[in-house]
Amino acid sequence: MANNFLNKMVRNVSADETAPSLVYKPGTGVKTIVIELDVANRSSSSQTISVLIEDFSEKGPNKASTAGATTGTITATAHGFSTGDRIRLTNAGNSTILYNSAALSETAVWYAIVVNATSFKLATSHANATAGTNVDLTGSHAAADIWNSLAYTYVVRDAPIPIGGALKVIAGQKLVLEAQDSLFVTASSASSVDAIGSILEAVS
Numbered sequence: 001m002a003n004n005f006l007n008k009m010v011r012n013v014s015a016d017e018t019a020p021s022l023v024y025k026p027g028t029g030v031k032t033i034v035i036e037l038d039v040a041n042r043s044s045s046s047q048t049i050s051v052l053i054e055d056f057s058e059k060g061p062n063k064a065s066t067a068g069a070t071t072g073t074i075t076a077t078a079h080g081f082s083t084g085d086r087i088r089l090t091n092a093g094n095s096t097i098l099y100n101s102a103a104l105s106e107t108a109v110w111y112a113i114v115v116n117a118t119s120f121k122l123a124t125s126h127a128n129a130t131a132g133t134n135v136d137l138t139g140s141h142a143a144a145d146i147w148n149s150l151a152y153t154y155v156v157r158d159a160p161i162p163i164g165g166a167l168k169v170i171a172g173q174k175l176v177l178e179a180q181d182s183l184f185v186t187a188s189s190a191s192s193v194d195a196i197g198s199i200l201e202a203v204s
Contacts, residue, residue, distance in 0.1 A: 008197040013039070013049070013187040017125045018108035020052070020184035023197045024177070032177040036198040037170040039185065041161040043192035049185060051155040051169050056180035060149030062090060066118075072134045075119045076147065081112040084129050086150045087122075109150065110135070161193065 006024075014021040026032045041047045060080070067075040081087060087110050111129035113121040121134030128134075155175070161167050177183060187193035 003203060004201040006199040006201055008199055010185060010195045012191045013185050013193040013195055015187050015190040015192075017186055018110060020050075020109065020186045021195070023183045023185055023195055024199055025182040026177050026179055026201065029179050030201060031179060031203050033200040033203055034170055034175040034177060034183065034197060035200055036168065037155075037175075037183075037195065038166060038168055039161060039187075039193055039195045040166040041163060041193055043189060044163060045189070045192075046163055047161045047192050048158040048188040049161055049167060049169070049193055049195075050157045050159070050187075052152050052157075052184050052186075053155065053175075053177070054182040054184065055151040055153065055178075056182070057178065058151035060151070062146045062148045065145040065147065072121050072136045073115055073119050074121070074145075074147075077118055079114075079118065079120055079147070081114055081120050081149060083112060083114045083132075084126070085112040086110070086152045087112050087147050088150055090146045090148050109152075112149075158188070 008024045010021045010023055023037070024032065024034070037051065039049045039051075063076050063079045063081075065074055065076050088107065111123040111126060113123050113129055113132055113134050115121060123129035123134055156169055159167060159169070175183075183197065185193075185195045
C-alpha cells in the first residue's frame with residue numbers, strides 16, 4: 001500500500017465541547033502518522049486550544065436507557081460511567097433531546113455526571129461536569145435509547161495561544177492514529193482558531 005502525504009485543515013475551530021472539530025479520521029484498515037499539528041490564533045484576543053484523540057478500539061459497550069429523562073436524569077441499568085466520562089447517544093430511535101426547547105444533536109459528545117449506579121445526567125462541558133451542573137432535558141427521551149462511553153485522551157487541554165500567535169501541538173515527535181481513531185480540536189472561542197494537520201496515511 002502506497003504512503004500518502006496529506007494536509008488536513010480546519011478553519012473556525014469549534015468552541016462547543018459537545019461538537020469538537022474533526023481534523024482527521026483514518027478509514028477502516030488504515031493507519032496514520034500525524035507528523036505535525038499547528039494551530040493559529042487569528043482573533044483579537046488570547047485563546048486556548050484543546051486537542052484530543054478518540055481511541056475507537058477502546059470505545060465502551062452500549063448502555064441502554066431503561067426510562068425516559070426526568071428533570072435531566074437518565075436511568076440505565078448499571079451504566080458503569082464515571083463523572084467526567086465522554087459519552088454519546090448512538091441510537092436514539094424516535095426520541096428527541098431538547099434543551100431550552102431546541103433540539104440537540106443526537107451525535108453530540110457529552111460529559112457524564114453520575115447520580116448513582118443506575119442513573120446519570122449530561123453536561124455540555126468539562127467545567128459544568130466538574131461542578132455538577134447538568135443539561136436540563138426538557139423533551140422526550142425514550143427508554144431503550146443507546147449510550148456508549150468514548151475513549152478520549154487529551155494531547156493538550158486549554159493550551160494558551162496569544163494574540164497573533166501559533167502553537168505547534170505536535171512537532172518533532174510523531175502521533176499514531178490507528179484505524180477509525182479520530183483527532184479533534186476545540187477552542188475557547190468560536191471562529192477564532194485555525195488548525196493544520198500534516199498526515200502520513202496508509203502506513204504499516
